Amino acid sequence: MNNYLLFLLIIFNCFICSISDGQSFTEQVDGKSVATKHTYFSASINKKESSTTDYIGFYQKYISGIRGQECPMYPSCSNYGLKTFSETNFVSAFVMTSDRLLRCGHDHNNYALTLRSNGFRLLDYPAYDTPPSELYYQRNSYHFAYSDTTRDESSFVFIKKLINNQYYQEALLEIMRLEFQTNSFNIDLFINKIICLKALGEYEKALFEYETKCPTAYKLDTELIYQIALIQFKLQNYQEALQKNALALASSRDQFSKAKIILLNGLLYANQYEWQKAKLSYESLAMFDSHKQVSAANLLLSEGAMQLKDKSPFWAGMFSIIPGAGYAYTGHKQTALSAFLVNGLLTYATYSSIHKKNYGMALLTGVFNISFYVGNIYGASKSAKRFNEQQRKSIINKLAFNSNF
Structure with a gap:
């Protein structure tokens, strides 16, 4: 009897593993504030109360800090459970949370x-929700000043040095000072202003500046259109970016500009999983001596993407009749072992309790057993979709790294 209680306490302890991060209503992501509606603290969580959410809330408030252990997932398992039990029905939440516990910390x-403020975490939202783009980690990008002239004015040289040394806010202030002082439009200054806004993540403001402050005669400047295409790319407006890029390519006169525009085209097609068009872009890039190396590398990646084989969610679920087999099929090998062991232990505990006529304990372990078993089937099906998506994203990230975007 005591052994069974200890086992259930261990299961419960796993269930409510949590982190100190994420308890406040306002969070910081890479130094930027993330709105409440973008986190697991959505409005629905505060509207729907239950005994389950009360238990989780009690744990987070009074026990979490004592344990000194941090969940490697984001949101943490306790916050994941809090979200699912608050936003879905009890059975669905129980199954989804069981699946999360089986996957916690495995198969990175x-x-x-x-x-997060306490380091890197594995981003994993419930399947019915989509994480905000701000939460995805992106490596630092370096932005460089633009000039198609040999202007030697000290102020302009100073602005370029500020940008090239990543002092984007200071460069932006200096550009605004010069604009106010001269009271005239300068295309070089304006392009560098757009570059600074892009570097600071002020994408909408950059587009607003382009639409309202740039004279019509300059709106088709090759470099300016290219920078606007990059901003649309950052906003994931891939079709808009392709349209701008087409205009930039049509107006481009020098080889280097054409090469970087074509390079961006390849990445835009890849983000839409149009691998054949991406491949054609990288093939055409090979004609430029300055980009032959990146052309060859990205061509191999795009060809590899065309040969990717997806995992079937249906077969992942079917294989999960044997606990863990579906996870193994989708490449989640550590999770597969976890699912097999947890389901095996719970099955044995239930059988042993029935054999000893301890029906109360058998009922308790049986409920957990069913939950983790169904969670194993549900989770394997979702893991197939996750695997398919992640292998594409992995290639896209490599393409972006090679392209320095």
Whole structure:
């Protein structure tokens, strides 16, 4: 009897593993504030109360800090449970949370990263919800000043040095000072202003500046259109970016500009999983001597993407009749072992309790057993979709790294 209680306490302890991060209503992601509606603290969580959410809330408030252990997932398992039990029905929440517990901390390559105040975490939202783009970790990008002239004015040289040394806010202030002082439009200054806004993540403001402050005669400047295409790419408006890029390519006169525009085209097609068009872009890039190396590398990646084989969610679920087999099929090998062991132990505990006529304990372990078993089937099906998505994202990230975007 005592052994069974200890086992259930261990299961319960796993269930409510949590982190100190994420308890406040306002969070910081890479130094930027993330709105409440973008986190697991959505409005629905505060509207729907239950004994389950009360238990989780009690744990987070009074026990979490004592344990000194941090969940490697984001949101943490306790917050994941809090979200699912608050936003879905009890059975669905129980199954989804069981699946999460089986996956917690395993198979890191199958998850995107997010950078929290206490380090990197594996980003994993419930299947019915979509994480905000701000939560996905992105490596630092370096932005460089633009000039198609040999202007030697000290102020302009100073602005370029500020940008090239990543002092984007200071460069932006200096550009605004010069604009106010001269009271005239300068295309070089304006392009560098757009570059600074892009570097600071002020994408909408950059587009607003382009639409309202740029004279019509300059709106088709090749470099300016290219920078606007990059901003649309950052906003994931891939079709808009392709349209701008087509205009930039049509107006481009020098080889280097054409090469970087074509390079961006390849990445835009890849983000839409149009691998054949991406491949054609990288093939055409080979004609430019300055980009032959990146052309060859990205061509191999796009060809590899065309040969990717997806895992079937249906077969993943079917294989999960044997606990863990579906996870193994989708490349979640550590989770597969976890699912097999947890389901095996719970099955044995239930059988042993029935054999000893301890029906109360058998009922309790049986409920957990069914939950983890169904969670194993549900989770394997979702893991197939996660695997398919992650292998595409992995190639896209490599393409972006090679392209320096």
